Amino acid sequence: MDFMNTFRLALRALARNKMRSALTMLGIVIGVGAVIAVVSIGQGAQYIVQQGIQAMGTNAVFIAAGSNRAGGVRQGYGGVKTLTVDDMNAILAEIPLIKQAAPALTSRQQVVYGDQNWNTAITGTTPNYFDIRTWPVQAGSVFSNEEVDLAANVCVIGTTVARILFGTDDPIGKTMRIGNLPFRVDGVLESKGQNVNGQDQDDVIFAPYTTVQRKISGITWLQFIAASAVSQEASVAAVAPITSLLRERHRIRAGSDDDFMIRTQADIADLQNQTQSTMTMLLGGIASVSLVVGGIGIMNIMLVSVTERTREIGVRMAVGATEKDVRMQFLVEAVTLSMMGGAIGIILGLIGSMLIANLLQWPTLISGKAVVAAVIFSTLVGVIFGYYPAHKAAQLDPIEALRYE
Amino acid sequence: MMNMAEQILPAAEMERTGGKGEPVIRLENVYKTYDLGEIQVQALRGVSLEVMAGEFVAVMGPSGSGKSTVMNILGCLDRPTKGRYFLDGVDVSGMSKDELARIRNKKLGFVFQQFNLLSRTSALENVELPTVYAGIKPEERTRRAMESLRRVGLADRAGHHPSQLSGGQQQRVAIARGLVNQPAILLADEPTGNLDSRTSIEIMEILQTLNEEQGLTIVLVTHEPDIAQFTKRNLEFRDGKLKRDRLVEERLNAREVLKAMPTAEEEAAEDAGAAGGAGTGAG
Known part of the structure; x- marks a missing residue:
């Protein structure tokens, strides 16, 4: 079975339970949307910090007097008379x-x-x-x-x-x-x-x-x-x-x-990069928690769906679907759910950050990286959490499946 | 329904082998044992049989006789524990699951008691399903599915969903689905089990036509002797063994039987509870 067919099949299966599909997607929507919004606020804040560092002068080198040890006692910056x-x-x-x-x-x-x-x-x-x-x-x-x-x-x-x-x-x-x-x-x-x-x-x-x-x-x-x-x-x-x-x-x-101390713009940039990576890790943590929760929702619904459609799986197997065909069908369905959730989440996140920018007058900066990461992560969530239900479907015995009431 | 026995198809016996030498189905001393933990159930104990091209065989027997098991093995849904199964000359008893799936797709057509059509999916798409897994291109799929629906007389219902079709029509869609990949055998598991007696005979009429006019080999499971009487050969199973293999002598012609039957309206007028016979109670 070719991919387009599988994809169309997935869309139709999802359309059959619109409410359920929408609620399942919601987990991913909220996760991705929140990440996009928070990242753009964070990036906005970072942009201001960067501007501030620029304001200290580009290519600047600061040489401060100080840090001289006189008998083991260090004097603070500017405390020595040698500069x-x-x-x-x-x-x-x-x-x-x-x-x-x-x-x-x-x-x-x-x-x-x-x-x-x-x-x-x-x-x-x-x-x-x-x-x-x-x-x-x-x-x-x-x-x-x-x-x-x-x-x-x-x-x-x-x-x-x-x-x-x-x-x-x-x-x-x-x-x-x-x-x-x-x-x-x-x-x-x-x-x-x-x-x-x-x-x-x-x-x-x-x-x-x-x-x-x-x-x-x-x-x-x-x-x-x-x-x-x-x-x-x-x-x-x-x-x-x-x-x-x-x-x-x-x-x-x-x-x-x-008896002096030299600081360059690069030092300050380093410091800033450190802050940035801490921030990124924090956001990544929040993102993965919400995406995992969304993924569990997808897994749950896919398991229900596999059970509900046991007979359908049996019929498909009887007429020639291989294990791989069945696995792909359910996997594509899960990934479609998570990717659609991701896409809606990105749109809502962008709208959210624009609203924040306008209403609260906070600076926001929409990050292309965050959008790409959201797409990748939501797809991964679909694959990871969709795999088990899909595997379960593929492992069904066609005879049992056809007899399932 | 007793008068059905008087309808005899004279040519039945000579058509038995269909004129071809090679059997489509050959079981060689097949055993099937189910391991249920503490006990082992021997569902089949040394079954050997041959079905030639163009035959129309009824597999009969009470529940627990092994007829379902033999159907599962014939349908490549299950593998024998011991013994060999040649389908269309190929030994399929040792094949992998994927290979069996491909065999089911190419060589076999299935008709089930519960129709097993996909709900909220048009008749045409239901019939197309096996062609999808055969990797056939969309236009060709539609063409074949339409052709198949025409063979069961439902071309005008192609766009209907199963819920918009009667039980008999649904079963005809299922037969069309079974035919679409031009299989070597059509396997029908209690195809009339969920239908009233008149509709049952209508289904048997279609199967007879396919068998006689198009040379389709059909193996049908039923526990109703009346239905078996429409086929050419009856295989009776008991306790996991083939007990009787006999040709149907007084074969019924479904078309003739239908002519002699009262129509649905007449039946309703008579208020006859004629749902007995071939109608309900199938397991």
Whole structure:
């Protein structure tokens, strides 16, 4: 018996018990639909996380001071005094993989404008920093390299600071106070929203690093260097040369720990991949549970169907159906059930995720992979759970089957 | 129905061998033992018989005589425990299940007491069923099935479902299904067991026509002597053995019998409870 025939036969058998077939499919429909919807919500969330990581600057390499062991006591990042602007210049000069770098050091200060005040982090850096982090201003401009050289009292503020201190006033050109010093506001940065950890990235003030070193913090070293490599691969490749260069410059003996810490975009991507695979496994778990439940439903109904149609099986065998013919007939029926369930589930899942996207304003991203996986899984469920009933049908003795009441 | 005995078919005896030398069926000392755990049931104890092409044989005997078992073996639904079975010259006693399925498909046609048509499936599709498993192309299947339905006089009912047909019509569809692959033998297991006496004879008329006019070899199981009287040869089984093998001497012609019978309306008018005889009580 050819396949088309078997398939047509299966459709007709299923159509004979429409209600039963529909209810049996429901298990698979719900399983597949839920997976599709949940995966698209998950993918939507991941997309946002990815955007956030992109926002940290592509090809970025962060070198943080710290992790120096002094008599067994480790100091936190930024806690050591060895990372300097000279280090940064050496990296730029000697490692061609790095095309840009900016120094950074941060100090928390009370800031005041008019009758408003606020406590926030002042980061000292150079104009390059905004390129590396792909962070333009939305109004005004970034302070210049000359102003860095002069250690001028100028700053660029984030939108949160602008809102809190200036309210509806235009901050550009106004003078605010950071600590005890007056600073002129040159620009307001574009909003970056929350970062991956949920921190407000717009609650920031940037000033020339020279100004922060000399006038605010009173230090000569840096807390970290933000650099950017020529490409994403280069950012990973640059880690080793930067490490050896800094170890040499800091005169760290072989066997001693680094007094700095390098993180690249790739590290962050790795972390994200880990989260992603955990998520995928979780969803896979939910999916397989619901699909197994649906599969048991199919098996149950197919067993009932085989019993009900014992006489039919007997007749088919008497007129020449082989065991294989009978097995195929019931297997195709089970797979048709599960695949139809899968197809309806996919459609409902897609509709569901669109509804969620529209009604709840959650970002969703429909995943082609999830759809393909749903098709494969629902087919597999049909084969696995349909096999036993089909085998049982094929093993019937035609004489017994013909006599069955 | 007693007057049926007077209808004699003169040519019956000389047609017995159908003129061909090779037997279609040959059982050689066949045994069948059912192992029911603690006890073993010997359903057949050394049965040997031959059926030639063109014969019309009735297998008779009380329940437990082994007639069903012999039918199952003849129908390739079961295999002998011992002994050999040649069907159309081929030894089928040692064949695998798949090979037997193919033999059933190509060489045998089945007619059952309960018709065993697929419900909610048209007569045409029911008749097509064996051709489906023979791997015949759809157009050819339909052509053959229509031809087969024509042979039993039901071409105009091709689209009807079994529930829309009378018992006699259903059995004729079943006969058409049995014929569709041009089998060597038609095996009929109590084909009139579920039918009233008039319909039973109508079915026997079709079988007689197929046998006489088209040379179809038919083996029929019945426990009703009246029905056996329409065939050419009776095999009587008892206790798993073939007890009697005799030619039917006063053979009945179903067409003649039908002419002599009152029609259904007349019977109803007479309010005769004539359902006895060939009608009910079949097992």
